[in-house]
Amino acid sequence: MSFEIESGELFGLLGPNGAGKTTLISILATMLPATRGSATVCGFDVRTQADQVRRSIGIVFQDPSLDDELTGEENLDFHARLYGMDSRTRRSRRDEVLALVDLEDRRNDLVKTYSGGMRRRLEIARGLMHRPRVLFLDEPTLGLDPQTRRKIWHYIKDLKESSGMAIILTTHYMDEADQLCTRIAIIDRGQIVALDTPNALKSHLAGDLVELQTPSPSPEFIEHLGDIEDVDQVAVEDGGVVLTVARGESCVPRVFEIAQKLGVEISTVSVRKPNLEDVFIKLTGREIRENAIAEVKDRIRIFMQRKRR
């Protein structure tokens, strides 16, 4: 794979679990040696200039990485000291980032009393302490409830607008990539299968999608559907049929005509615009959702382990 990311950009790496997103980030953050190929971050080679790279990046890991026996403020302090800030800078940056993620009132509480969303916000704040030029966010909203996810999106959007940093975000949530990113690379099995703006990616699927729920889609019915003018594609999924058409509204009456003629029963019908998920399925031939569910289950297991400590 090969790509470039500009400063000020919010670049999304989208792909299922195991696609290679985290590996890619680990290589860019000098945590893993690249087996082959080369990469530079802010002009520094990740292999030979690891220290300069580390100084210019901030990273929010996929898995929790806070010391929960320290307070929020102490976690930030620890980070600041490791990055060589003097005590005045340390204090002012600390106040600044705590305000940014709305954690000022909990700053002196131990991290183990924080909720999942608060921990994530603190990690984002920590990643910003040393004013990195590139910020990596590895699955920033994984395992969080929808409200908290929305909040974190809000912080990330703010950051993009206010800082001019390059932000690289990995996610397997389509809506997240769609909402936040200026450009998206869809990754599957270690390869970039598409790289473009969200809208351009969606326009790969021109027109509308018409979804029919029917208990008995006979081969004859499918064949006739394919004959309707401006139907591009007919896909049969379990219990349903999806048509890709130029204009969904004018297609629906024709579908019913055919169904009536052939005696096929249709229980529901819906017309919608394609989303990134459809692009993903078209490009990779599989759905991303199953993976997401499996991963959330993983996450629950991890939190349970944490409790048993």
Next chain:
Amino acid sequence: MTVASVIYTLWLREVKRFSRSKSRLVGSFALPGLFLIVLGTGMGGVFRYREEVSYASFIGPGIVVMSLLFSSMFGGMNVLWDKQFGFLKEILVAPVGRMAIMTGKTLGTVTESMLKGLVFLTALAVWGLVRVDVPGLLLTLLFMFLISGAFVSLAIAFASRMNDPHGFPIVMNFIIMPIFFLSGALFPVAGLSGWLSIVVHLNPLTYGVDGMRYALGAPHEFSPLFNLGVLVGFWAVTTVVGGFLFNRISI
């Protein structure tokens, strides 16, 4: 970023965590305290060292060493928890050298272990089991420092190789316990024979216990300089091995 401030940062973290965990503090006094009280008084009737030293006095320095050994090994093994709970990533991705990280971690744990050891030492002095004068105390502190540092590094070496905390009991039962029991902390080294004598003489902790006995005015076997030399050498080896393995951790 100076190496000294990295070391200080890691040291500070250890000390903060330690000062907050009251339950761990109390827990760490339990086993050595039990040994001292139960063995010291229970065995007192049947064992007197050369007819003049009570058994409680005899094992006193060994109990301080026990406390040091346990808390140093467990402290060093905490690297495993940092692995498990992700904090190690935060440390390792920072633009600082790993040796500085390991040194800070080691010194922090040494501080914690020595403070706990000093609690025992005070208890022993109050109980009248050891005689402490100023030169003796300074020498005791030096021995405590060396023992603790060497075993923290050893623990970091183990923790660097292991991937989850399930290895804890293995290290406890197959490393820490044998090292303690085969160190002469509970029995005199002189007069042992056969394999036991060989194992005890190969155990670096034997020289730590012996050095502490010398410093605290209890009967000892080897020259204090020899004891110091063995401990310094042992620490050098564990630092090199621990440093090498810690350097190779990849996440």
